[in-house]
Amino acid sequence: MNRRYRKTIIAGNWKMNMTASDTKKYAEEMKKLMTRAKWCETVLCIPSCNLSTAVRAFKDLRISIGAENLYYEEKGAYTGEISAAMLKDLGVKYVIVGHSERRQYFGETDRAVNKKVHAALAASINPIICVGESLEQREAGLTHDWIALQVKSALSGVAADKLRRCVIAYEPIWAIGTGKTATAEQAGEVCSFIRATIRSLYGARVARSVTIQYGGSMNPSNAAELLAQPDVDGGLIGGASLKPEQFVEIVRAANQG
Numbered sequence: 001m002n003r004r005y006r007k008t009i010i011a012g013n014w015k016m017n018m019t020a021s022d023t024k025k026y027a028e029e030m031k032k033l034m035t036r037a038k039w040c041e042t043v044l045c046i047p048s049c050n051l052s053t054a055v056r057a058f059k060d061l062r063i064s065i066g067a068e069n070l071y072y073e074e075k076g077a078y079t080g081e082i083s084a085a086m087l088k089d090l091g092v093k094y095v096i097v098g099h100s101e102r103r104q105y106f107g108e109t110d111r112a113v114n115k116k117v118h119a120a121l122a123a124s125i126n127p128i129i130c131v132g133e134s135l136e137q138r139e140a141g142l143t144h145d146w147i148a149l150q151v152k153s154a155l156s157g158v159a160a161d162k163l164r165r166c167v168i169a170y171e172p173i174w175a176i177g178t179g180k181t182a183t184a185e186q187a188g189e190v191c192s193f194i195r196a197t198i199r200s201l202y203g204a205r206v207a208r209s210v211t212i213q214y215g216g217s218m219n220p221s222n223a224a225e226l227l228a229q230p231d232v233d234g235g236l237i238g239g240a241s242l243k244p245e246q247f248v249e250i251v252r253a254a255n256q257g
């Protein structure tokens with residue numbers, strides 16, 4: 001983390017879990033557990049059907065609410081889809097874009113990711129842009145090439161003054177939901193590489209202002225070590241964000257110091 005230049009952000013990703021009633025119960029639990037976050041912004045990205053419930057339930061806790069997806073068109077005949085303006089109107093502040101599960105199961109391409117980034121920014125929603133390599137790519141020595149490609153295409157056409165509002169989440173696919181965490185060094189190394197990629201596109205001042213998270217089996221026992229890496233500015237947390245006591249522990253680790 002480097003709090004001098006950029007925000008630390010701990011974000012949960014509930015995926016397709018938790019009903020509206022579970023969401024309210026979770027907020028009640030958090031009221032008992034959460035101490036005021038000193039340094040980091042806390043975000044919960046949750047299923048779209050429960051966003052308005054969550055915006056109300058977490059308001060007093062100063063937890064920002066994020067969506068897990070959006071569609072890039074403004075409006076029209078796109079049955080089942082949700083626009084950035086609809087999310088904004090609900091009080092949503094962040095949206096996950098390009099999660100590996102969406103790329104894998106729903107065919108989300110780099111081009112679609114880029115359009116979603118533009119749509120989110122145009123609606124003043126902060127995109128959390130996920131990038132990450134597969135185990136095969138890592139073993140073949142392709143991690144940097146792949147990550148550079150994903151970062152460059154996600155940010156294509158994004159103006160420098162918008163970069164401050166973009167969060168990049170480095171999520172090695174082999175570490176998501178597997179219990180297999182990247183070592184702090186592996187996470188730190190790729191997050192530094194992502195910052196260097198942004199630097200080559202936008203210059204040093206912009207690059208140092210961008211929050212870069214690590215995601216992949218982050219939990220209360222490994223969070224502090226991962227967050228101690230200078231270019232790891234937070235976490236995107238799946239499994240451990242479903243349990244308030246674990247999520248709070250990770251927020252505490254980000255508030256140390």
Ligand code: PEP
Binds near residue numbers: 177216218
């Ligand atoms: C994720 O889905 O973004 C994620 C990091 O999941 P987990 O923490 O469960 O690995």
